[in-house]
Amino acid sequence: MVMAQQQARERWQAALQHAFFLTVLALSVLGALAGTDMTAGAALPQVGLAVGFIAWYAYWIVLRGGADRPPLPYLIGAAVGWAAMAAVDPALLPVGLAVLAPYCLRRAGWSAAGVLVVGALWLWQRFATVGYVDVREFWGCALGMAAAVTIVGYIATLEREGHKRQRLLDELTATQAERAAAERTAGVLAERQRLAREVHDTLTQGFASIAMLLDSVRDELAPGAPAARRVDQAMRTARDNLAESRRLVHALRPAPLDDTPLTDAVRELTGRLAEETGIEAFATVTGQPAALPAGTEGELLRVVQEALTNARRHAQAASVSVTLSYLDDVLAIDIQDDGTGFTPATRHPGVGMTTMRERIASVGGVFAVESAPGEGTTVTITMPLPAVSPTGEATSGSADTSTHDAPNSATRTTSTVMAP
Incomplete structure (x- = not known):
């Protein structure tokens, strides 16, 4: 709606400018021809130059779209044409106002200067032609120039106010869009949390x-009985679906980053992966951790979680490592596994890979995947960091390495922190 109103206002303004140009040019030419014998030969120079002037204006201002910002070639050519017309007939001096038509409605300084120059030249032309300037002609010219300057100044003021209001409307529109985006994000997060609760309270339970129940039934059956084997199969299926529902809950509702740093949340993910699957998992942090916006850290955590899930389901990996490298101005995250790998150029990207790429792009990061058959897969995320850490100190110093063991023996989490 605002854009349509702006476009309509610009169209009306351009139409008013073109009408102003044609009116000034027509009145100037008719005024010059009023003092001639109106024969075709006498009128041909004035009319021919006027037609050429109209064609020049139409090309540069109408066809080339220079109504708002007149190009320099137009101004040079129009000034040359005006000088030629004034040389042919000094009565065509007011055509200078038509030359300034693209400026009169938008730039008060240019238009006022042009009016004063045209008025002074007209007085000079009258003095050079007649030998004197009548008092009434002088005051009439002065009052006309004052009126013209006042009018163009008023129009220019309205133009500035219009641009100011347009900027305010643009800012309001941008603010409303940001608020709507924030509300949508909050709604999405609330819905994800609701779904996580529903899945946890229904399917998981x-x-x-x-x-x-199946475990109790199996204890009551004779070992090796056909029914016992079917119960074991049913129990494995139930446990697999239980683990899958838990992963779904964690995917919908990741670790609370409001109270947990991103580094600790990643350690929890690798620890859970090792505990549930026996895969050897590493989480390494290097550099001085820098805080990112909560939404950005949440997206990063979800992408790491999805990459670990892919390694768990598809890679048949024995070892997975996650490295968070806090450099001077970027955070580099590498998720690497020693699984089967694949050829990215020949494999159609799945929904999970596309979603990860979109998540990183939405927060201004760069996402890349490197893999080859039999050589594992490496997912790389690069995210810009604030120039200064939250404590106001530069992110540099000596290394301080500490190692944390997860509850499961297959999990080893290494943290390398640059001391300030």
Whole structure:
């Protein structure tokens, strides 16, 4: 709506400018021809120059779209044409106002200077032609120039106010768009949390109950009985679906980053992966950790979580490492596994890979995947960091390395922190 109003206002302004140009040019030519015998030969120079002037204006201002910002070639050519017309007939001096038509409605300084120059030249032309300037002619010219300057100044003021209002409307529109985006984000997060609660309270609890009941039934059956084998199969299926529902809950509702740093949340993910699958998992942090916006850290955590899930489901990996490198101005995250790998150029990207790429792009980062058959897969994320850490100190210093062991023996989490 605002854009349509702006475009309509610009169209009306351009139409008014063109009408002003044609009116000034027509009145100037008619005024010059009024003092001639109106024969075709006498009128041909004035009319021919006027037609050429109209063609020049139409090309540069109408066709080339120079109504708002007149190009320099137009001004040079129009000034030359005006000088030629004034040389042919000094009565065509007011055509100078037509030359300034693209400026009169938008630039008060240019238009006022042009009016004063045209008025002074007209007085000079009258003095050079007649030998004197009548008092009434002088005051009439002075009053006309004052009126013209006042009018163009008023129009220019309206133009500035219009631009100011337009800027305010643009700022208001941008603010409303940001608020709507924030509300949508909040709504999405709230819906994800609601779905996580529903899945946890229904499917997860249901699979857990089924696994417990099947375990009780298996204890009551004779070992090696056909029914016992079917119960074991059903129990494995229930437990697999229980683990899958838990992963879904974690995917919908990641670790709370409001109270947990990104580095600790990544350690929890690698620890959980090792505990549930036996895969050897490493989480390494180098450099001085710098705080990022909560939304950015949340997206980074979800991408790391998705990459670990892919390594768990598809890579058949024995080892997975996550490295968070806090450099001077960027955070580099590498998720590397020693699994089967694939050829990125020949493999159609799945929904998970596309979603990860979109998440990183939405927060201004760079996402890349390197893989080859039999050589594992490396997911690389590069995210700009603030120039100064939250404590106001530069991110430099000596290295301080500490190692944390996860509860499972297959998990080893290494943290390398640059001391300030």
